[in-house]
Amino acid sequence: MSENKNETADRSEGPASGASQARRRAGSQAIDEVQRVFESLRNAVLDQRLPPGLQLKEQALADAFGVNRAVVRQVLSRLEVFRLVSHEPNRGVFVAHPSAAEGRDLFTARRFIEAAIVELAVERLRDADIERLRALVKREQQAYADGDLRKALRLSIDFHTKLADAVGNTVLAAFLDEIVTRTPLVVLAHRKASQPTCALSDHAQILDAIAARDVERAKALMIEHVGHLQGRLALDPGAKRSDSNIARLLGLDAVDNPI
Amino acid sequence: MSENKNETADRSEGPASGASQARRRAGSQAIDEVQRVFESLRNAVLDQRLPPGLQLKEQALADAFGVNRAVVRQVLSRLEVFRLVSHEPNRGVFVAHPSAAEGRDLFTARRFIEAAIVELAVERLRDADIERLRALVKREQQAYADGDLRKALRLSIDFHTKLADAVGNTVLAAFLDEIVTRTPLVVLAHRKASQPTCALSDHAQILDAIAARDVERAKALMIEHVGHLQGRLALDPGAKRSDSNIARLLGLDAVDNPI
DNA sequence: GACTACAATATTGTCAACAATCAGGTGCAG
DNA sequence: CTGCACCTGATTGTTGACAATATTGTAGTC
Incomplete structure (x- = not known):
């Protein structure tokens, strides 16, 4: 029932590991691809490898995971439901920057x-x-x-x-x-x-x-x-403003490139 | 570059009190279509108009709501995340039948x-x-x-x-x-x-x-x-078995056509 | 020099045709 | 009559092309 099993060995996001398109003749090849890509991105979030505010471009993800853009699109939609990313129409989806x-x-x-x-x-x-x-x-x-x-x-x-x-x-x-x-x-x-x-x-x-x-x-x-x-966090109501650009970029380059 | 401050997020949107879609952003016509169709189906569930086990066919929904099949597909995917429907690969999605x-x-x-x-x-x-x-x-x-x-x-x-x-x-x-x-x-x-x-x-x-x-x-x-x-419900552990087909069908024809 | 209008590029959003798969029915053999 | 192979229609799954939109870069004007 539970769709998320953090049991899966952390294979991280192995970009090209998806190139091995093991065609399972069991139907729905791409349907578990959605699962796989979703888990990878979820793991990336859990490991704090995805800096808030980073744009996740569809084609880049598709290339990285060796899947179709439609698959990426579905994954991003699910990530949005879980508030892990935020979707701005006609602009793209960005790693969530929770207030x-x-x-x-x-x-x-x-x-x-x-x-x-x-x-x-x-x-x-x-x-x-x-x-x-x-x-x-x-x-x-x-x-x-x-x-x-x-x-x-x-x-x-x-x-x-x-x-x-x-x-x-x-x-x-x-x-x-x-x-x-x-x-x-x-x-x-x-x-x-x-x-x-x-x-x-x-x-x-x-x-x-x-x-x-x-x-x-x-x-x-x-x-x-x-x-x-x-x-350990600064979440007080009147605390530092959520910043808009610079602080985010500062936080961004503090982390190695996630994709 | 690209300032994205996502403060207000809209998730499950509240009780969806009607079709108050006043704001009409130029772009992204179908993106709020997804919202609209999702709300409609969610309302149908809340009003107990959708009998568990009923198959939701993509084309039928697309015709009923006057939208593309892709839109329906996205909606069904979201409904699945919320466990309102269950998706059986290559067979279709069915209104959830919770145990x-x-x-x-x-x-x-x-x-x-x-x-x-x-x-x-x-x-x-x-x-x-x-x-x-x-x-x-x-x-x-x-x-x-x-x-x-x-x-x-x-x-x-x-x-x-x-x-x-x-x-x-x-x-x-x-x-x-x-x-x-x-x-x-x-x-x-x-x-x-x-x-x-x-x-x-x-x-x-x-x-x-x-x-x-x-x-x-x-x-x-x-x-x-x-x-x-x-x-008022019969949820005891050893109670009536969840049945598989017949009871579901019995429940089905007891309700008028949902769409 | 700064600002606006406009072109170029990149990215997302939409759509319909095509392929794969499944459910049900038909006919044949035993 | 029963069981099995196969065919057929319907439904889902996938792909790529095309349109719409936003962002960036550039030129022109005040």
Whole structure:
């Protein structure tokens, strides 16, 4: 049911890897192409490789992924539904540049959603589920220890989505997935300084509380954890104006060319 | 180059109260066509005019709405993202037939989301907002009194979405909107008997509790209200199997032709 | 020198024809 | 009568060409 599985090994966007047009004679060749391209772009967002404001040109994407422009068009349409890009008629689609207000809404919603998930987790998770999540947290901490920040960030994200999956409510899992996917764009647009996006691993503690079936503590820890994340961003109402051009370009060349 | 500040985004557009497409931008004729057709179909779902399982053929829709097949295709793609239709490759798209499990997930999620919205409503709503909502409830009760069930149902739905809008969190509002839009399909697929879908108007009481800034009572009432709604459906785990064809067809001819 | 009008280019949006695939029916053989 | 191969009509999927639009560059004028 859930169309997004972050299980897929991060093959990134391998531009020409699509050149291997493995014609599966099973019908609908391009229909899973849409899936593939969508996942690639979603992964790029999650890894913070797509700077807000960047224009995504149809032909360039089509060439890069070795697909038709129609496929790209469909992917962009889906990305727009998830607010990952914004579409300006007759001008093109641009990587979304979420406002501070949108960032605040996102985090506020996230607190509620994560609290709900934790609440269900306490009453539903089996020991096997918890063990699996513990292993995930361990890998995350190892990645931090190894200094592999990108991998650690990704595993940190995976913890939240996997926890949601484990709870078994597809709707809440999908909502959290959407929030989590949109968050990196908020981070890029409103990071306070050169803060690491996710440092301390509160995840282990949260898991402990869930294992101990301590609802209130688990919820409190999770809400605090989300608060930590938000605290590294500048989302205050009167804060710095969203800038229009220069700041965005400054942010742009700080990241290597994504495509 | 290219200043694009996308602050205001339009996503699921609110309840779509009619065809108020006053702004007529020169370009992009068909792009708001997509919007229009999407809203029409979404309204059809909200009014329970689309029986789960019905096939939506591209050419038929194109003819019915007087648009290109490409437009229809884009609309169907968006509907699929919202789980309002299900797409079977090389076969077509069909009005979604949510399983009982999906229905349960939907209602469980809804309880959390509505509770969150109520919680924010208590601390954020101004008197003017509450007055506006009271007027809405009044119209709803009047519709019931007039025996206009369809209108009453629609106003009842509007109460929830408008309350979410008033709270001002775009993310939570969008989530509730998605839930509310998917619910009618669950109702059609799993209605217990010939139950009216929404009878008693707890809405007034909920509003009173919000106006009195009584968070706990407001939340409790809202959760109870959602529980009432769910109670009219047969979503129990071991309940009647989701059937595959016959029940779907039975549900089909019970409703007049949707297009 | 700055501003406007205009041409050139690049990009998006639209459309219809073509190909691939599936559902249903027909006829033949057993 | 039943089962299987095949044919036929209908529907979806794909592609490329064409039109509409915005952006950039250039020249001309005040």
